Amino acid sequence: MLQEKTPIVSQAVIRRLPIYLRYLQQLHLDEVDTVSSQEMGQDLDINPAQIRKDLAYFGEFGRKGIGYSVPYLIEKIRQILKLDRSLPVALVGAGHLGIALSNYSRLRQAELAIAAIFDKDPQKIGTKIAELVVEPIDRLESRVRELGIRIGIVAVPAAEAQAVVDRMVGAGILGILNFAPTTLRVPGEVHIRYSDVTSELQALAYYVE
Amino acid sequence: MLQEKTPIVSQAVIRRLPIYLRYLQQLHLDEVDTVSSQEMGQDLDINPAQIRKDLAYFGEFGRKGIGYSVPYLIEKIRQILKLDRSLPVALVGAGHLGIALSNYSRLRQAELAIAAIFDKDPQKIGTKIAELVVEPIDRLESRVRELGIRIGIVAVPAAEAQAVVDRMVGAGILGILNFAPTTLRVPGEVHIRYSDVTSELQALAYYVE
DNA sequence: TAGATTGTTAATCGATTAACAATC
DNA sequence: TAGATTGTTAATCGATTAACAATC
Structure with missing residues (x-):
């Protein structure tokens, strides 16, 4: 049985995830497939190392040399935040x-x-x-x-x-x-x-x- | 001529000042005259040392052994935040x-x-x-x-x-x-x-x- | 392959908290 | 005076950033 990893992640990290999500969803609408932490950082005014570190708390979502798949990262952040279900x-x-x-x-x-x-x-x-x-x-x-x-x-x-x-x-x-x-x-x-x-x-x- | 001191104070400090102000104004309505950083900290869920340090950036507003005068501290925080004038x-x-x-x-x-x-x-x-x-x-x-x-x-x-x-x-x-x-x-x-x-x-x- | 970019460790930076002398 | 509490320094804690080996 798969034991869900639940590292203790600071609130500062959790509060940035919705910002990433919002941004990625816009990229998706614009039909962008892949994005690097550098591009994200530029657009969101956040240090790229911080973005990579934030995401790495939850798994290896990117590909070295390539960047992050926009739809895949959207899916992952939605799962992390529990937005993959309806929350009344x-x-x-x-x-x-x-x-x-x-x-x-x-x-x-x-x-x-x-x-x-x-x-x-x-x-x-x-x-x-x-x-x-x-x-x-x-x-x-x-x-x-x-x-x-x-x-x-x-x-x-x-x-x-x-x-x-x-x-x-x-x-x-x-x-x-x-x-x-x-x-x-x-x-x-x-x-x-x-x-x-x-x-x-x-x-x-x-x-x- | 009095040179206004403008120390570089972090945004975290500035964002707590309205919380202090709101709390002090409630105390004032309740006719409380004096408050210690300990009492404030208890009610606001903020470390008392932090409250004292935050306030000390802008002057010596308290009295050792006594605490802070509620109306005086209200006045001072309003001055610091520039709320002593009308801001359209x-x-x-x-x-x-x-x-x-x-x-x-x-x-x-x-x-x-x-x-x-x-x-x-x-x-x-x-x-x-x-x-x-x-x-x-x-x-x-x-x-x-x-x-x-x-x-x-x-x-x-x-x-x-x-x-x-x-x-x-x-x-x-x-x-x-x-x-x-x-x-x-x-x-x-x-x-x-x-x-x-x-x-x-x-x-x-x-x-x- | 060469260039790009991740994941991660180590270094830095900054904010919070503890402690205490000064003093009301 | 004795007790309380500030203002402030030093210690701690945590978050951010730089750097780089791994690797696509």
Whole structure:
């Protein structure tokens, strides 16, 4: 039986893989067959040695003297990131941002479709957003189990975010993308990523003038 | 005349300052007067030594044996990040995301109000979003100069993003937050930050199950 | 074959953390 | 004063980059 190798790879590496994937998919559309780490590095502004090292954590995907096969590398990165299967996502918060995310077609293409939307506001519950009906937050646990959801998006106000995350964790969600502008507490086995436009712009402000 | 100290501080440090600020502002609302790096570290999940070091790049803001004055530290971080003045922001792209961003009230509070919205779609030009009228993209340069804008947000499809960024740079914008799922080319003096929900979720997928 | 490019080791660089004197 | 906590130096850790043998 084949024992899957699972080396401990740093988060920095994992976060570059989607960038590589996106780039390779564009090359594929442009009917490019082969690419070298040098070309990739030039286009993505990343050191070629780093690209080779990142990929080499997971196998020998290239050919010496030739480079990487674009379709093959796409397939491999999709496997590594587990994008070779459908990964339904739960969204909590049907405000402006939640609606924008629901309508974002790129997620569906990436096998990361939002599969259920929750809100606590009775005015929003029952309304339709991008073919999904907004469900009451109390339904979260049962729906997450039903749909086999492992990834959640938090798009509620900061004050409500920790409670939402606690429920997500309780329901078995293991990866969370948080848009609420607050630091959240999750157990060690749960991965959380933060996205905050205000913080990003505030950091940019430092460099301006 | 006081010569402003401008040490070269790493981007990692600058990106933590908005997190500190957000946290301190919450403490201030809760009427907390003083905080130690240890307390901050516990709440933000950041090593206390790192917090002290980050702050010490910019001055001696704390008091030995006591900690940091919350209102004073807020003031200082706002000065460092240049948030003690109004920083108008240009938004290009009046789609779902652009609309969500325009309606996001936290930016206004943070002195980072979106001051002008541009789109190339004649159907969108002239419509009102959050008290602003969508302007034609050709107006970008003149409006940026008129309003003294230094920061831009790109919320257009990937295929159009580079052209938009080129115009922004030409108009004198120095900091860009890009939501388009593509790597962009900017001159060295321009700072660019990327935000891509798809990439974030794809990276999370790796850690799930 | 000659030229190109990978995979990988070793060197470098930079960021994080520990430790502690200074001092409130 | 005694206890607490900063600012800062030194130690550690981890990530990036250079270099090159292997090989297509």
